[in-house]
Amino acid sequence: MQPQQTVKLAIDCATQELIASEALLALSEVEFTALRRAAMTARGVRRQGGHAECFQCAICRHPVYLSRRMSGVQNRWFVHDGKSEECPWYEGNRLTREQTKALIYRGQQEGAPHRAMKQFIATWLAKDPLVSDICQEQTTFGAVVKGEWRRPDVKCSYRGTPLVFEIQLSYTYLSDVIARDEFYRREGIFIIWVFAKFELNRAVVTDEAFFNRRNLFVLDQEAMQQTAERQSLTFSGVRQVPTLVDEHILDAWTSEYVELSDVMFPNDTLRPYFFDYDAELKKIRSAQLEAWREQQKEAWHHTIQAYLDAAVRYYDADYADNLQAPLLTVVDQLSENTFWHRGFECLADEGFYGYHAVLPVLLSIRMNRSIGYSKNFSVFQVMEAGLRTGRHGVGQHAYAILYLWAYKRYAPSMTARHRQWLIDYAHKLKTSIQAGEATYRRYIGYDEAICLLFPELENDLSSDFGASTDAVP
Template identity: 25%
Template structure:
């Protein structure tokens, strides 16, 4: 076990320190990608699956990524320390990036075969597998080392360690003891898929804290399930009269606001596994489905938490706004005020800083207290149905004043009269009818003429202090027309 590196499936993948190929290109889009950044964008388990997809594409003479320097198709490879890099499909010396040794994978496989042949351990696991399958009457034609020839129109042959039939499945069992090139794993999957059979990888032992690269290829390619056949599982099969294997699988669980894995080890009988010929998977637990459901649950919980937090923040802000609004109104309407007294302007500056921090302040370095006072008096006059703070005795006088001195306030004043239900008071003292005549004459220009438009900062402050009363209500329920002509 010394020297093995085992990586958490949910950890972020890591590139080698100095990759020979530092950029790759997507031949379809032309995008050039930094290798280190690309690799770090994947979780470790997804990097393993990407590695398999890229290699499978290359085996079919396809390419999702090519070397940005020479254009040769590349696939993701992994170092002995489980760090990733890109390797050329082939090298002829024309590219400065050298990613392959002098020995081919076929050479290395031949060396391993000459050095090991079939070990006693390998034969022992085959015997245990034969005993386990033979204990279950549902498995027919249980044989070892039977050659499978490709069907008509296909090429190649395979000799699985053990093969068997059930009423619904044709199965090929391969005992995996030593490391195996990913090419071998992919080739066998493709062969058995074409034969409408399912490949079942069997390990002599497994532990999630010590996983070889081959184990990871089998594990993640099989939806995070691996199967072990040993003395214990064989004895259980014979005792129960049904085929039993030990299954290790990942199970996603919520831990706070994230998903983590726990590893489960249990004996499973054949009735508990799901066989998928097209995907070439045999699983006792559907990790992908469970992770997807948990991800949805977590996203829903996060959305609910965010909505609750946003609602709480909104309520807190509304409370702060209510307090600030009342302070501004009280400050301006204080009958004991002295507008010429310096401390009052200092107090206004502090109050205005709070308005500005919440987005309702007036523009400029020195906010005009007189402007704020006029806005407050306009609001209170509309609310009361009588002039407040303008030193006029009637609404008609106030109306004439606004027309001639502050036409920019007319629209806001009209909206507030309707909102507060005091519109009729505007004409109550208009004995001569002059106010109505003036308003009727200017009505068509209220929305077009810039002189009737409040400066943006003043309009914002007025809307805040009037609780939106100075703006046209929408949708309206007071029969104002959609053009916004509400002043009269």
């Protein structure tokens, strides 16, 4: 059977965009069901004399709605709402709704299985002490819109809340389903649609499943047996459950027995449900996101250490050219992590990691040995050189405060004479800063990268003591 696509193009009335009929086949069930309900809701408004359109035929601009076929080759297509005989895409005459129902029920308005299910539900509701006011086929007149009425299969009060059961054993037009939903919602009445089987090849079943949080109330033989064993009205609660498999979320239909006490009654939709697909999906995605963040965090810390290790190898090899590229490769790896931001870009700046730059001095202080300088140098000699060495665009003493903070935090080995020299130097530096002089103003452009590699200095670097943003390396 070839797909039926009579109306080749439709116009989205909200966006004025053209929609090819083939595009309907690519939509997910959730997306298609939402569009189908919206179009049928608009159709219902038009039937009541109102003006509402979701889609139009691209040739005749006549309103169209969405239809589907679930058996054989699954298909979806646009259908003209009413006659548009001059349109080349018009489908032709159709059977009336009454003719279609006559064929389905063979002239009967209701079959024996339908009556039996109504009686079964009513009988077991009567055994529930939380249920009252049970009736079958009682006409309910609208209190909101005068003249409207519905005759639900079974109606009752559950925990003081009005509740109706509508049984679906054969084809029902989606427009009828929508009309009943809207009527009961206006009247503040909860509605449960009941099916005898789980048949996703039936359009009405698929529409209901993907509209009501992927929940279906099925009263099959197994559910009836459970009802007798539990002495409480029980349904086979079919639901679609999302599951995380190899980093992909897969949906699977499962079933569990559901009593009324297991059902939730949301006041916003008045459509009872027993499983919240969206909440479960959100929980899975949150866990997935958290796991991903943990992976990123772990990789981040691992790569930071890899950067430090690569830097030490580079310095210990006397800045060998062949070891510079691996260091910069690690920076590229860091830049692909979600924790990366522009403040870390200086990790690839030779003014930060290069010959006798900031990084080798800080590593020498923390590791208590000469790194990036002569192997015969003491840590004091590295510091002394660093304290008096500036770079292009940066003051000669722009890193002095930083190195003194590092010395205080890491306490490398030092002779008494050298310690006193540093104390005197620090005193002179402090006096100069307090006097407002610029000699020892601290360059802060590397602060974020330094906090990343030397977290022990983060508290010191948060201070604005001697800070300057004027100099740029």
